[in-house]
Amino acid sequence: MDALLSVRDLAVHYRTAAGPVRAVDGASFDVPARSIVGLVGESGCGKSTLGRALMGVMPRSASIAAGSAVFEGRDLVTLSAAERRKLLWRRMAFVPQTAMNALDPVQRLGAQMMEVLVERGGLSRPEAGTRAAELFALVGLDSGRLRDWPHQFSGGMRQRASIALALALNPALLIADEPVTALDVIVQRQILDVMRELQARLGLAMILVTHDVAVVAYACDRVVVMYAGRVVESGPVRAVLEAPLHPYTMGLMNAFPDLERAGGELVPIEGAPPSLLNPPSGCRFAARCPFAVARCAEDPALVEQAPDHHVACWRAAEAPALRPLASEAATWAS
Amino acid sequence: MGQLIAANDLVKAFPASRRMADVLRGHRPVLRAVNGVSLAVGAGQALGIVGESGCGKTTTARLLLRLEEPTSGSVVFEGQDVTALRGAALLPFRSRVQLVFQNPFDALNPRFTIRRSLTEPLRNFGLPAQERHARILEAMARVRLDPPEAYLDRHPHELSGGQLQRVVLARALVTHPRAIIADEPVSMLDVSVRAGVLNVLRRARDELQLAAIYISHDLALIRYVCEEVAVMYLGRIVESGPTAEVIASAAHPYTRALVAAVPVPRVDQDRGDLPIRGGLPDQLNQPSGCAFRDRCPLAFARCTEEAPPLRAIAPGRHAACHLA
Numbered sequence: 236m237d238a239l240l241s242v243r244d245l246a247v248h249y250r251t252a253a254g255p256v257r258a259v260d261g262a263s264f265d266v267p268a269r270s271i272v273g274l275v276g277e278s279g280c281g282k283s284t285l286g287r288a289l290m291g292v293m294p295r296s297a298s299i300a301a302g303s304a305v306f307e308g309r310d311l312v313t314l315s316a317a318e319r320r321k322l323l324w325r326r327m328a329f330v331p332q333t334a335m336n337a338l339d340p341v342q343r344l345g346a347q348m349m350e351v352l353v354e355r356g357g358l359s360r361p362e363a364g365t366r367a368a369e370l371f372a373l374v375g376l377d378s379g380r381l382r383d384w385p386h387q388f389s390g391g392m393r394q395r396a397s398i399a400l401a402l403a404l405n406p407a408l409l410i411a412d413e414p415v416t417a418l419d420v421i422v423q424r425q426i427l428d429v430m431r432e433l434q435a436r437l438g439l440a441m442i443l444v445t446h447d448v449a450v451v452a453y454a455c456d457r458v459v460v461m462y463a464g465r466v467v468e469s470g471p472v473r474a475v476l477e478a479p480l481h482p483y484t485m486g487l488m489n490a491f492p493d494l495e496r497a498g499g500e501l502v503p504i505e506g507a508p509p510s511l512l513n514p515p516s517g518c519r520f521a522a523r524c525p526f527a528v529a530r531c532a533e534d535p536a537l538v539e540q541a542p543d544h545h546v547a548c549w550r551a552a553e554a555p556a557l558r559p560l561a562s563e564a565a566t567w568a569s
Numbered sequence: 570m571g572q573l574i575a576a577n578d579l580v581k582a583f584p585a586s587r588r589m590a591d592v593l594r595g596h597r598p599v600l601r602a603v604n605g606v607s608l609a610v611g612a613g614q615a616l617g618i619v620g621e622s623g624c625g626k627t628t629t630a631r632l633l634l635r636l637e638e639p640t641s642g643s644v645v646f647e648g649q650d651v652t653a654l655r656g657a658a659l660l661p662f663r664s665r666v667q668l669v670f671q672n673p674f675d676a677l678n679p680r681f682t683i684r685r686s687l688t689e690p691l692r693n694f695g696l697p698a699q700e701r702h703a704r705i706l707e708a709m710a711r712v713r714l715d716p717p718e719a720y721l722d723r724h725p726h727e728l729s730g731g732q733l734q735r736v737v738l739a740r741a742l743v744t745h746p747r748a749i750i751a752d753e754p755v756s757m758l759d760v761s762v763r764a765g766v767l768n769v770l771r772r773a774r775d776e777l778q779l780a781a782i783y784i785s786h787d788l789a790l791i792r793y794v795c796e797e798v799a800v801m802y803l804g805r806i807v808e809s810g811p812t813a814e815v816i817a818s819a820a821h822p823y824t825r826a827l828v829a830a831v832p833v834p835r836v837d838q839d840r841g842d843l844p845i846r847g848g849l850p851d852q853l854n855q856p857s858g859c860a861f862r863d864r865c866p867l868a869f870a871r872c873t874e875e876a877p878p879l880r881a882i883a884p885g886r887h888a889a890c891h892l893a
Contacts, residue, residue: 277759278730389848390622419621419786424830424843446760449832473836490764491834492789494816501764501793507729 238265238305239408239440240289245302245312247281247288256511258284260464261302263537264545266408266457271434271441273451273472275487276461279508285461286410286444290329291319307407324355328401330394330411337397338385344396345381351403370399373436374429391422395429402433409441415450427454448491452476460484463508463519466537470544480546480554483520485561502564518548525566526550526557572645573780574666574748575609579632579642581625585853598853602628604804605642610797612747615774615781617791617812619827620801623849626784629801630750633782634668635659647747664694667741669751669770673733673758677725683736684721690744708739711776712769731762735769742773748780749773755790767794788831792816800824803852803860806879808893810886820888822865859891867892 247259259281266272274282287293289304289311304311307326311319323329331337339347345367352363368378374395385393394414401409414430415423431454433439443455451458451472459469460481468481479485489502506523509515515522521531530549537547540554550557560566581603591598603625610616618626631637633644635651643652651662670676677686687705696704709717712735725733734755741749754770755763771794774781785791791798792812799809800821808821819825826845846864850856856863862872871891879889 277761391848420788420830420832421621421826421843421845422848423832447832448760448834452834452836453832453838476834476836486761488834490761492787492793493833493835494789494792494828494831495833495835501767503763503765503768504761505765507731507762 237267239268239307240266240442241303241305242266242285242289243303243305245285245288245304246300247284247293247297248300249284249294250296250298251512253512255300257300257464257514258297258511259288260511260514262459262461262464262466263302264459264466264469266440266442268407268440269434269438270456271430271443271454273455273458274442274444274461275446275448275451275458277446277508279463279511280461281464281511282444282446282461283412286412286442289442290327290410291316291323292329324351324401324404324406326406327408327410328404328406330397330401330409330414332413333417337400338393340385343382343384344388348381348400348403351400356404366403370402371396373402373433374399375425389422390418391425394418394422394426398426398429398433402437402439405437407440409439410444411441412444413446414443416445416447423450424453430454448476448487460487463514464511465519465547466545467520467548468544468546469537470541474541474544478554479558480540480544480551481520481548482524482526482550482557482561485554485558486523486567489562500564502562502567505567525561526553572609573612573647574633574782575607575645576629576633577607577643577645579603579606579629579644580640581628581632581637582640600852601804603632603639606801606804606806607642608799608806608809610748610780610782612780613775613778614797615771615783615795617783617785617788617795617798618801619785619788619791619798621786621827621849623803623852624801625804626801627752630668630752630782630784634666634750635662636668660694664690664744665746666748666750667744667746669741669749669754670737671753671756673730673737674725676737677733677740679725682722682724683728686725686736687721687740687743690740694744704743704745705739708743711742711773712736712739714739729762730758731765734758734762734766738766738770738773742777746779748782750782750784752784753786754783756785756787763790770794788816788827789833800827803849803855805860805889806887807861807890808886808888809879810883814886820882820886820893821861821890822867822892823861824888826864859889 243263245262248255248257276282299312348367349363352358352366371378376395415426455472458472458475460467462483468484486504504523517532518535521527535547535549537545540546540551582599582601585598585600606629620626632639643650691701706717714720714735755766783795795812798812798815799806802823808824819828826843829843844866858874858876859872862868877889877891879887882888882893
């Protein structure tokens with residue numbers, strides 16, 4: 236596959252007094268050019284750590300312990316800090332969860348855009364002025380508002396501005412960490428529409444880190460499902476969400492409220508994810524999985540179960556029979 | 570309907586920050602966070618209040634809980650007007666109408682054991698010491714934390730988010746309330762554990778015949794726990810009725826936009842453009858007439874002149890729109 240980014244067996248550890256926390260423990264997936272990939276999972280699954288590790292924005296206590304992440308032919312893991320800095324903004328850019336973190340509160344938005352365009356992009360000031368107006372128009376903001384301060388913007392407008400800022404130097408890949416989580420539903424939808432439009436118009440690839448399956452369903456082409464530091468399932472959105480192969484993905488879909496699904500109950504997944512300080516051997520979902528068998532004490536590898544559809548589950552072949560069972564609350568209650 | 574807790578034409582106005590021009594003109598702008606809200610919930614019923622941030626749903630909850638003084642209007646509990654109650658006279662009301670906090674990670678004192686967190690409200694409301702333990706065990710069973718001994722002597726950091734939110738709910742139930750008000754009760758929790766907490770809330774409501782009010786921005790979630798829903802926009806209820814009907818055939822254009830925007834976890838949802846324009850207006854400079862008109866795709870001349878009142882449009886359904 237023609238991948239823009241190819242992540243293989245990536246491990247990211249946090250040093251703690253009690254020992255290393257294996258936040259990401261062997262993640263593999265591809266981001267094809269011009270596609271939006273949803274990195275989905277619950278708190279502590281490692282999705283944000285993974286997104287940040289790819290961008291090289293990690294806290295001091297975190298380090299990449301193993302694996303590779305080949306972006307446009309170069310392994311991000313082995314790049315020097317200087318080489319990496321050259322890629323930031325120009326080839327890959329980051330949109331953080333709260334736009335306020337991307338924007339400087341004591342600088343007008345226009346000045347922030349100019350700074351990136353002139354100092355990092357090497358544009359002349361007049362060129363940068365034109366480009367800044369273009370970027371604002373691109374995300375649906377009035378260019379007159381470049382003179383405004385961040386606090387004069389609503390949450391949705393700030394998120395648009397931080398996307399415009401990330402796009403300043405025409406990156407090929409945008410990594411967005413929960414870009415709509417803090418926003419109201421109507422604003423969420425508007426921002427997701429902006430992202431989809433940008434992807435189509437500029438041919439961008441994006442990694443959208445989210446806990447929200449509905450965001451993935453609405454905005455993404457592909458999805459990578461993470462659980463307890465591991466990728467448990469990945470593939471095209473339709474295949475993964477409509478016919479999940481991993482019991483965790485099945486459970487996630489049934490636990491998610493759906494405005495249109497007839498009647499029904501929300502089905503919880505009992506229990507909690509394991510500690511990543513001393514993760515259990517074998518499948519990490521086994522303790523909560525209603526379909527666990529003896530073999531789950533061994534680690535299942537991520538394999539291509541169907542064309543382009545990867546899963547790490549010993550019982551993946553039985554998925555069609557397990558799916559109806561997974562939709563019943565009684566299956567999970569024990 | 571036996572109304573256990575009701576709001577009658579509640580208004581809450583906050584003084585808004587003043588610009589120099591306001592000061593010079595002697596103008597004192599006020600922000601009507603809640604602007605004439607009436608609602609009623611009976612025993613065993615659940616009402617969802619839905620809206621975006623700034624719509625006044627949380628202020629409405631605080632007014633109902635008597636944590637905030639209304640500018641006008643009244644709160645009625647078990648047939649008694651409790652709006653004028655102050656201080657010690659409020660104590661019985663406080664034990665009977667309980668709040669379920671949004672964030673389980675900071676709702677409990679991290680230094681207290683779970684037992685102490687559950688004992689505190691009982692002590693505050695004067696339950697004799699020898700009766701407290703039985704009450705605590707009852708509340709723990711109600712929220713399905715079983716066996717209780719496995720949790721009572723632990724501290725919050727030793728519990729998962731889902732377990733903590735059950736403790737928070739147990740603390741609300743331990744005083745034997747008649748009504749509970751839950752402000753975004755599961756928004757801080759992971760999807761896989763939300764359903765469990767919501768099921769516990771719903772069972773408690775059924776078994777104890779509680780009146781329940783859920784505040785949420787998430788219409789999809791409200792659908793699973795509330796038979797009735799009220800949609801708020803800029804301090805007013807713009808539509809109310811049975812949740813399933815409101816979702817299936819929304820009468821107010823704002824509700825239609827909200828329904829269209831709610832994300833659903835399915836592919837192939839080509840749901841077209843949202844039937845709404847722009848963003849929330851400045852709350853101090855709301856348009857004349859209908860507050861929604863400048864975002865409404867259907868607005869016409871009358872909407873500029875006349876604010877539509879909330880009126881009955883079908884049995885059990887109300888909407889504030891000239892076209893409803």
